[in-house]
Amino acid sequence: MLAYIVRRLIAIPFLLLGVASVSFVLSQMTKGDPLAALVPERMMSNPEIVNAVKAQWGLDQPLPVRYVTYIGNLLQGDLGTSFTTRRPVSTDIAERLPATLELVIAAMIIGTALGLTLGLLSARFRGSATDGISRIFALIGSSLPIFWSGLILLYIFSVRFSIVPGTGRLPPRVTPPPDVTGFYTIDALLAGDLSLFGQALAHLALPAFVLGWAVTGIITRIVRSSLIEGLSQDYARTARAKGAPERTVLIGHALPNAMIPLLTILGFTFAYLITGAVLTEAIFAWPGIGSYAVRAAASLDYPAIGGVTIVGSVAFLLANLLTDIAYAWANPRIKVH
């Protein structure tokens, strides 16, 4: 098992190199001018300035040279400097990634808890009103676009009834907790500041719910259908023949088997949300990696695009690895070599 994990980890840098190369070529091939982000518009007509800026950022070099330079820097852990923020891409990402992770992890917890509960209720009371309501709630979550559900919930809970604060990670002019994990909730707890923790949690609640609700749909569906399939299997009949009540058949027998497909979905969804939570981040002014990615792409900020791509790839590779490990744990028929 350990040897397997090490082997998989060793492969990651090589895979990333491939990803970085593809991302580099693709973004260079995109029509558009990164200079727009670098040179103020009124100076665009001045060739001297334009050329100086090009030379400064290395944009005057031919493509192969730029590629070699980029990859060479990457190998030394240098992601380059963002055209738009004029700061190292790694600094930008280090600042924004924890915000996204905090949001996505909270959303995954909410989505999994809701999805499991609704899936279990649906399967247990299949065909009943409970089943119908659970499925409709899940369906709404996955079909409503986040820019709509996010705005409506923000209006209802924040503007109309002031149950939760507005956007952002903390109220304006509140100092974030000392940086340990980058998760404001956890850092506030570590600093022993309960009121700050409350504020961070209140800010996190609504965006996490919106994003969690969106993934509830798929989780509910997977859980429900796997459970219903499990309930009709021979092992469920055996459990009933042993005298197990239907609740035990569901939770003790069908659920452990449903974990196998569920894990696949969870791993994939988590990785997807790392760079895919853009809309939620935009609506709730959440300073995460998704909004950074959008701005980088819009202004052809090559280094930032590359950086975000690599973060997304790492998220996918690690999530895949974790899923496989969890798989071996949930399914004794799988042996890892």
Add this chain to the structure above:
Amino acid sequence: MTAPLLDIRDLRISFQARDGSWADALCGIDLSLEPGKVLGIVGESGSGKSIAMMAFLQLLPRGTRVQGSAKFKGQELIGMPASRIQRIRGKAIGCIFQDPLSAFNPVKTLGQQVVEAIRLHDRSISKRAALKEAERLFELVAIPQPERRVRQYPHEFSGGMRQRAMIAMALANKPDLLIADEPTTALDVTVQAQILDLLGDLRAELGIGMVLITHDLGVVAGIADEIAVMYGGSVVERGPTDPIFYETSHPYTAGLIGAVPTLDGTGALKQIEGTPPSIFSRPDGCAFHPRCGRAGDACRVQTPRLEPHGGTACACHFPLTTLREPVPS
């Protein structure tokens, strides 16, 4: 005479077809079993032999209509509330199923599954004590290295060992009745013989009553006290084992016996021509008449009833009068 362990009267099971009409999978059967005896139920797929047992255990899918009576030690099981039948299932009545691979939960160890069977009926037994008991049960059914085997998963067992584990689990709460639904069908012939020997030994040692459901007359021949032959949702012949074989009355039973290979092996095996009827298009009269060489006009019109004939009870308008010499053993 002792009270029957199991007494089934006019048990009728119907499924609803797509068009809403009801079709009888079981057309009202009577069966009974004395404590400690073995009843073999023999029939082809679709003859209704398994669902008869699943019905009174309430293990059939919802939407199945079950009528009639099935008394276990005098208690009516048909229509018994779920909370009460749960206390009987796995406690006083144990079950063994056909395919022991799919019948076990693939993601739990066999020990966990036996422990569950024990603790479902007695919470006061600790998990550790229940696991010890599981080891003892594995030893009882001759699974080698029980303390290691209880920690293994179903896929780590061979087919025969899995069926032994299944039997061990069914015996966990010392049942009075063991229902074995095709317990040897998924196994090799040699393993099949071992499992049948095991069932025979357990019956002798523990005095458990058994219902052995099979499509293979050879399986029940050595172990059953009584045999019921089923065809098309009805019992067509019923009686003590020897008369079933040596004073066969029903042409279908005779056909089944003719299809069993013998050791002296003279002549080709005879087959029963045709296929059993679907429950949705069962012929009028005797369900067997389209496949029966002796069928006359009465068979096409009137359903025969079980009546004593020779040493058995037989549902046939033109029963056979055979007397085979028992093979000296």
